[in-house]
Amino acid sequence: FFTYLSMSEEVTYADLKFQNSTETENIQETDKFGRKAPPAPSRVWRPAALFLTLLCLLLLIGLGVLGSIFYITLKIEMEKVNELQNINEELQRNVSLQLMSNMNSSDKIRNLSTTLQTTATKLCRELYRGKKEHKCKPCPERWMWHGDSCYFLSDDYQTWQESQKACAAHNASLLEINNKSALEFIKSQNKLYGYWLGLSPKKDQTNHKIVDDIINSSDW
Template identity: 30%
Template sequence: MSEQSVTYMDLRFHTPAEQKRKRRPKHTRDTEFSEQEVTYSHLKFHIPSEQQKQQTSTSAESTDYPTPTSSWLVTVILGLLCMALLVTAGVLGAKFLQLSHRVRRQNEELIEKQAILGNFTQLQETLKNCTNQRDDLQAQKANFSKVVSRKGEKCSLCSEGWIEHGGKCYHFSEERRTWKKSQEYCSSHNSRLLVIKNKEELDFINRLVCFHWIGLSRGGAATAMKWEDGTAHSTDLFQVKKETPGESCVALNAEGGAIRKCAEEFRYICEKKPS
């Protein structure tokens, strides 16, 4: 309906006067139909041209659909949003990786610190034991000094710096050496590293010892522990703790013998017969 333009005009109907009716012959019944005078006006219908239809269609389409420029702008905005999301995701991923590495490093450092703390606690206990034994050693040394001085008055058979007990002379070193160096030192003084023969001698040594090398070692995993004089070690005297494969030497403390690497440095005990 919108494609046509319609123009409406008024239709006027006119009835003639009575006189004009009388003048008409009666036989003209066929013409009675024209008793009314009708005036027609033109009805104009306007059909738009093809160009106008196309313009109307284009106008309607432009109203219903966005222009190409608008579509391009929307595409660009969506692309920028996608890129922003990707960049944000990348940054968050990098931050997460950094935090993961940091947490892992902190956990590793915490484990190391716990291990160090455990070793430190163990060292503190060892130091405490050695300190107590040192105090005991100093007290025993004072007592033995008195004994040595009294025996000196009776002409002691042991050299200066040696303690006589049970028919032997003992030297408790103050300096630290490896097991081999300790053995060489004792040999240079016509003595040997300590060889314990019985419980009575062990009790005497335990009052003065604090991680001292003694004359007990082995040459390898296939060999047994032997004393300097070649005799086998008897567990009836004391237990040797923490045996390890390979060459090893024994350091003695009040709690018993401890297997240590021969290259470590400890104090040592020499023994010899009175001269």
């Protein structure tokens, strides 16, 4: 403070004392009612708050980048899965078509083989009729040729139904005697001890009488 002395007109310099800035900041102002105002926030927290804000912002950016990478990767993988699924379905269709083609080819080959076998059998039988010493065998193994037919005498004891199924498995049928030659041929077999005929063993006297009349016919 300056002090002016009018009497001596001498100027006296006094020491000026300034308060510390930190102390000034800590001085609590009073309002018009004389109450102390709350102290101002310290400047030390401002860098920390700024750092935390930047850190949160960086974390959000990182999460966004990771989410984008995950979405892009998932999309690419889903496209690969869909592509593989389409390839698998295409392969299954091709395999199914190939199997159907093979089945059709097998059926054609089987039918052709059956036709060739039937033709060969007919040709063989014609040759055998003309020359008994011909090497061609008109019947399968263990079957006997007589007249225009092949005969097989089974050693198995089976019911009529089982015998019928066994004959059907060989593309044949149970014996039907319709002429004397066939009857004499069957009688000539040494192991003849009883065989089923091509008639169901039902209690039908009419059928039995017809069979008896045929066998006992005087035309034979």
